Amino acid sequence: MCGDVFFNGTTSESGDKTMNRRTGNLTNYHSHCLYCDGRANMEDFVRFALSEGFTSYGFSSHAPLPFSTAWTMEWDLMDDYLSEFHRLKAKYAGQIELYIGLEIDYLNEESNPSMIRFRELPLDYRIGSVHLLYNDKGEVIDIDVPADKFRDIVDREFGGDLVRVVHLYYERLLKMIGLGGFDIVGHADKMHYNASCYRPGLLDEPWYDELVRTYFAEIARRGYQVEINTKAYHELGTFFPNERYFSYLYGLGVKVQVNSDSHYPERINNGRREALQALKKAGYTSVMELYGGEWKEIPIYYSRKECQNSFLE
Ligand SMILES: [Zn+2]
Ligand SMILES: [Zn+2]
Numbered sequence: 001m002c003g004d005v006f007f008n009g010t011t012s013e014s015g016d017k018t019m020n021r022r023t024g025n026l027t028n029y030h031s032h033c034l035y036c037d038g039r040a041n042m043e044d045f046v047r048f049a050l051s052e053g054f055t056s057y058g059f060s061s062h063a064p065l066p067f068s069t070a071w072t073m074e075w076d077l078m079d080d081y082l083s084e085f086h087r088l089k090a091k092y093a094g095q096i097e098l099y100i101g102l103e104i105d106y107l108n109e110e111s112n113p114s115m116i117r118f119r120e121l122p123l124d125y126r127i128g129s130v131h132l133l134y135n136d137k138g139e140v141i142d143i144d145v146p147a148d149k150f151r152d153i154v155d156r157e158f159g160g161d162l163v164r165v166v167h168l169y170y171e172r173l174l175k176m177i178g179l180g181g182f183d184i185v186g187h188a189d190k191m192h193y194n195a196s197c198y199r200p201g202l203l204d205e206p207w208y209d210e211l212v213r214t215y216f217a218e219i220a221r222r223g224y225q226v227e228i229n230t231k232a233y234h235e236l237g238t239f240f241p242n243e244r245y246f247s248y249l250y251g252l253g254v255k256v257q258v259n260s261d262s263h264y265p266e267r268i269n270n271g272r273r274e275a276l277q278a279l280k281k282a283g284y285t286s287v288m289e290l291y292g293g294e295w296k297e298i299p300i301y302y303s304r305k306e307c308q309n310s311f312l313e
Contacts, residue, residue: 024301025276027289028268029058029101030127030186030227030259035081036061037071038263042084048265050096056290057268058099059085060127063118066111067140082122099124099290103186106130106176107140114181124290127227129186130172133165143169143191150194162198166191166208170215177218183295185219187229187240187261203242216245220252225288225295228279230271231261239275246282255297257288276300 031045032038038045042059049057061081062072073081085100092098101123104113113128131144135157143153143165158165169191177185189212196202203209219226226249229240241249249256258275262268279287279300286297 024053025258025272025287025289025298026052026054026269027056027257028054028260028262028272029099029125029184029257029290030060030103030229030261031058031268032061032103032261032263033059035059035077035084036073040265043088044265045262045268046088046092046096046098049268050092052269054096054268056097056099058101058124058290060101060103060125063102063104065105065107072105078121097291101125101127103127103129104182105132106172106179107132108134109175109179112176112179112181114179119181124293125184126182127184127186128176128182128224130169130176133168133172143194145194147194147197151198154198162195162202163207166195166202166211170211174215174218177215177222177224180222182224184225184227184257186227187231188216188219188226189241189245190229192240192242193232193236193238203244212241212245213248216241216249216254217252220249220254225255225257227257227259228275229259229261230275231267233271233274239271239278243278243282246278246284250283255288255295256284 028049033040033042033045035042038061045059046057064075064078065072068074082100085098089098102118102121104118104126106112106128113126118126131142133141133143135141141153141157143150145153154160154162154165173185173188176182192203216226226241228246231240233239256279258272258279260268260270260272262270276287284300286299288295289298290296
C-alpha cells in the first residue's frame with residue numbers, strides 16, 4: 001500500500017504532510033536553471049513541478065570552476081542562487097518541498113567536490129560529476145558533447161585512442177569518489193553512449209564491462225547514491241547509467257534516485273516512469289527521495305494509477 005514507507009531517519013511535520021501527498025515518486029534533484037545553463041528561471045521549474053504533482057524538488061546548478069565557461073555558475077552569483085532558493089522555499093512551503101544542491105565537477109585535485117569552499121556552502125545535497133578531461137597538452141577538453149563532436153575530439157585530441165579516453169574518464173570518476181564531498185554520483189557512465197557510437201559493441205567488451213563493474217563496486221563500498229539520469233532517454237534511448245547495470249547495482253546494495261537533469265521546466269518528468277519501471281524489473285522496490293530534509297527510501301509507485309489502486313486493496 002502507499003502508506004508503506006521506510007524511514008531512514010527523523011522527519012518533520014511538514015515533511016510528513018508533503019510525503020503523504022505523493023502520487024508516484026514525483027521527485028527530481030538534478031536540474032539546471034538560469035544560474036548556469038538552464039533555460040528558465042528557478043521559479044518556472046517550481047511552478048511546472050507543482051503542475052505535474054511533484055512533491056519534492058531540488059536544484060543543482062553547475063558549480064563554479066576555476067575558469068569561466070558558458071555552462072557553469074560564477075562564484076559571484078552564489079549568494080543570489082541561495083537567496084532566490086530560500087525565497088521560493090518560503091513562498092511554496094506546504095505545496096512542495098524544495099531543496100538546494102550543486103552539480104560539482106571533478107576537474108583536478110584542486111577543484112572537485114571535496115574542496116572546502118564547496119563543503120562550507122549551506123546545501124542540502126551535492127552531485128559529483130565528470131564532464132571534463134585533459135588532453136596531452138594539458139588543455140581542458142569538454143567530453144560531455146553530442147556523439148559526432150565526441151568522435152572529432154577523440155580523433156583530434158587523443159589520437160583516435162578511444163580506449164585511453166574511456167580509461168581517463170573512469171580514472172577521474174574514481175578519483176572523485178575517493179576524495180568525496182558529495183552524495184550522489186551524477187550520470188555515472190555518461191560516456192558510454194558516445195563511446196558506443198564511436199565503437200559499436202564496446203559495452204560487451206570484457207575489459208569495458210570489468211572497468212565499469214569495478215567502478216560501481218567502489219561506489220557501493222563508499223556508500224554513495226547513484227542517480228538514474230533520464231535526460232537523454234527519449235532522444236537516445238538510454239539512461240545513465242545504462243540499464244544493463246541496474247541489477248548489478250541492486251545486488252551491490254546501491255541506493256538510487258531518478259533524476260531528469262532537466263534544463264527546461266517542461267522536461268522535468270521525462271523518462272521518469274520508464275526509469276522506475278526498469279528499476280523494478282531489476283529488483284529495486286524503492287528509490288531515494290528527500291522529505292523533511294532527510295533522504296528516505298520510498299517504495300516505487302511508477303504510476304499514479306498504481307498508487308491509487310494500492311489504496312483500494
Ligand atoms: Zn552533468
Ligand atoms: Zn546536470
